[in-house]
Amino acid sequence: MNVEAYLAERRAVIETALERALAPTDGVPRSLLEAMRYAVFSGGKRVRPILVLMACEAAGGTHERALPFACAVELIHTYSLVHDDLPAMDDDDLRRGRATVHVAFDEAHAILAGDALLTEAFALAAAGAATTGLEPTRALAVIAVIAHAAGAAGMVGGQVADLEAEGVRADIALVESIHRRKTAALIAAAVEVGALAGGAADAALRALRAYGHELGLAFQVADDLLDATASTAVTGKREGGDAAHGKATYPAVLGVDGACGVARALLARCLAALAPLGERAAPLRALATFIVERAAGR
Amino acid sequence: MNVEAYLAERRAVIETALERALAPTDGVPRSLLEAMRYAVFSGGKRVRPILVLMACEAAGGTHERALPFACAVELIHTYSLVHDDLPAMDDDDLRRGRATVHVAFDEAHAILAGDALLTEAFALAAAGAATTGLEPTRALAVIAVIAHAAGAAGMVGGQVADLEAEGVRADIALVESIHRRKTAALIAAAVEVGALAGGAADAALRALRAYGHELGLAFQVADDLLDATASTAVTGKREGGDAAHGKATYPAVLGVDGACGVARALLARCLAALAPLGERAAPLRALATFIVERAAGR
Numbered sequence: 001m002n003v004e005a006y007l008a009e010r011r012a013v014i015e016t017a018l019e020r021a022l023a024p025t026d027g028v029p030r031s032l033l034e035a036m037r038y039a040v041f042s043g044g045k046r047v048r049p050i051l052v053l054m055a056c057e058a059a060g061g062t063h064e065r066a067l068p069f070a071c072a073v074e075l076i077h078t079y080s081l082v083h084d085d086l087p088a089m090d091d092d093d094l095r096r097g098r099a100t101v102h103v104a105f106d107e108a109h110a111i112l113a114g115d116a117l118l119t120e121a122f123a124l125a126a127a128g129a130a131t132t133g134l135e136p137t138r139a140l141a142v143i144a145v146i147a148h149a150a151g152a153a154g155m156v157g158g159q160v161a162d163l164e165a166e167g168v169r170a171d172i173a174l175v176e177s178i179h180r181r182k183t184a185a186l187i188a189a190a191v192e193v194g195a196l197a198g199g200a201a202d203a204a205l206r207a208l209r210a211y212g213h214e215l216g217l218a219f220q221v222a223d224d225l226l227d228a229t230a231s232t233a234v235t236g237k238r239e240g241g242d243a244a245h246g247k248a249t250y251p252a253v254l255g256v257d258g259a260c261g262v263a264r265a266l267l268a269r270c271l272a273a274l275a276p277l278g279e280r281a282a283p284l285r286a287l288a289t290f291i292v293e294r295a296a297g298r
Numbered sequence: 299m300n301v302e303a304y305l306a307e308r309r310a311v312i313e314t315a316l317e318r319a320l321a322p323t324d325g326v327p328r329s330l331l332e333a334m335r336y337a338v339f340s341g342g343k344r345v346r347p348i349l350v351l352m353a354c355e356a357a358g359g360t361h362e363r364a365l366p367f368a369c370a371v372e373l374i375h376t377y378s379l380v381h382d383d384l385p386a387m388d389d390d391d392l393r394r395g396r397a398t399v400h401v402a403f404d405e406a407h408a409i410l411a412g413d414a415l416l417t418e419a420f421a422l423a424a425a426g427a428a429t430t431g432l433e434p435t436r437a438l439a440v441i442a443v444i445a446h447a448a449g450a451a452g453m454v455g456g457q458v459a460d461l462e463a464e465g466v467r468a469d470i471a472l473v474e475s476i477h478r479r480k481t482a483a484l485i486a487a488a489v490e491v492g493a494l495a496g497g498a499a500d501a502a503l504r505a506l507r508a509y510g511h512e513l514g515l516a517f518q519v520a521d522d523l524l525d526a527t528a529s530t531a532v533t534g535k536r537e538g539g540d541a542a543h544g545k546a547t548y549p550a551v552l553g554v555d556g557a558c559g560v561a562r563a564l565l566a567r568c569l570a571a572l573a574p575l576g577e578r579a580a581p582l583r584a585l586a587t588f589i590v591e592r593a594a595g596r
Contacts (some may be wrong), residue, residue, distance in 0.1 A: 107386035
């Protein structure tokens with residue numbers, strides 16, 4: 001399959017749904033909505049929400065059923081970027097080639113836009129049961145999966161661990177422990193959420209969970225590799241930003257070749273996990289392969 | 299009834315439930331949990347979660363059924379205080395007589411502890427359906443009510459409007475529009491959440507919603523009055539902090555006597571709203587009366 005064409009088509013579906021989710025609403029201050037929209041519509045690749053749709057289809061569902069949950073996951077990802085970029089955190093002024101939210105607006109609006117995106121994610125997910133006809137107990141499971149992945153033992157905990165590891169001589173166990181929570185948890189949640197929305201039975205749910213678990217880490221290793229080797233023109237971020245921040249990354253601990261090896265091993269485990277799912281999982285295979293090979297070669 | 303004794307007894311129930319909700323958990327960094335607990339266990343009055351329990355009982359439920367949702371509302375209230383106190387927002391260094399979270403820890407931990415509290419609130423609420431046996435569709439309604447009240451058209455929107463109104467010559471319509479979103483929305487949500495958890499039928503749900511709507515605003519007018527007239531020893535905040543910030547408040551626009559009149563009128567509407575509920579609503583009546591009379595006299 002042509003993975004780039006597939007992703008472009010899916011991205012368009014997500015953009016339309018996000019537009020609807022972030023339309024002007026009574027009571028929402030204009031400046032707040034502008035800051036939220038600035039953060040959300042900034043050329044993101046939409047990997048997480050596309051994963052939700054893919055996993056839903058791999059489980060036998062139609063992608064419409066997963067759309068509100070896909071948007072919820074993307075809003076949470078976006079809020080995390082806005083808060084991570086703040087001066088008190090990573091202090092980044094550039095993201096995807098544009099000024100970060102606290103630079104384009106101000107710190108207060110960046111903090112509050114992040115808070116609002118996180119909160120609206122749960123509003124969308126809670127409303128999603130009614131609009132999609134998803135069984136209410138499954139919708140509650142979806143919300144629990146998202147909250148757990150995004151919360152203190154997941155993404156937020158990973159960001160704390162990441163900040164506390166800056167300048168510390170990290171070993172591979174620390175790097176994996178940070179990455180598992182900071183990035184991999186939400187990627188894995190995206191896959192699980194899609195599987196739940198698609199009505200996956202136990203065996204398919206287990207297979208998709210295993211895939212998400214490996215893909216989450218593979219994704220972050222690939223991101224580390226691109227940060228270490230690619231230019232601002234490719235990443236939209238300051239070149240070598242991780243190294244400048246003394247961040248705990250795979251290339252920093254294992255070298256570029258070592259990190260490439262890890263990424264390829266994780267890809268093999270992603271593909272093995274999908275074996276029970278047959279042809280319906282072809283897009284998930286293609287996506288994992290695309291992400292890893294772009295950063296680590298074949 | 300002796301409202302202070304009643305509140306003390308209910309507060310103890312909430313403290314125990316919050317302790318359980320914020321116990322050490324695998325993957326949660328110690329510093330993050332400490333900052334979250336510092337914010338949550340700081341002598342708050344627990345008005346919102348107690349309202350959840352009260353409304354649940356007024357609707358005919360047992361308070362155990364409402365406990366996870368009560369804790370969720372309190373975690374959201376707490377996160378909002380942590381973020382509002384940040385240097386980029388209200389820049390307060392004192393809250394309830396203690397250093398605010400970003401002073402006691404640092405800004406990054408304050409932002410992230412707030413993010414984690416907000417996220418864990420939804421994790422608690424999503425898990426609450428299973429632990430309390432609440433009907434899943436009602437649990438989804440609870441989550442939607444909380445998210446809407448806390449989100450861009452509610453609390454976060456109110457904080458944005460409040461910051462943007464600093465130093466502006468506010469009229470009563472602007473003050474009410476800010477207070478409705480910034481404070482009243484979450485108070486009203488607490489009452490509605492309790493009503494939903496208690497299995498309120500349509501008429502009771504309408505009565506409780508009306509009560510919550512009026513109480514939310516009454517609560518904020520009372521808070522404005524205490525800020526304008528009481529000392530740090532009473533409020534735990536810097537004396538006259540609202541005036542120093544040029545905040546849009548009821549006393550600033552109507553004077554202390556005018557604001558007292560508004561508070562008493564809102565109290566009368568709270569009590570009228572509860573008329574259909576009879577004796578089961580006695581605690582809700584007593585609480586509204588207590589809150590208003592403490593600040594505005596009889």
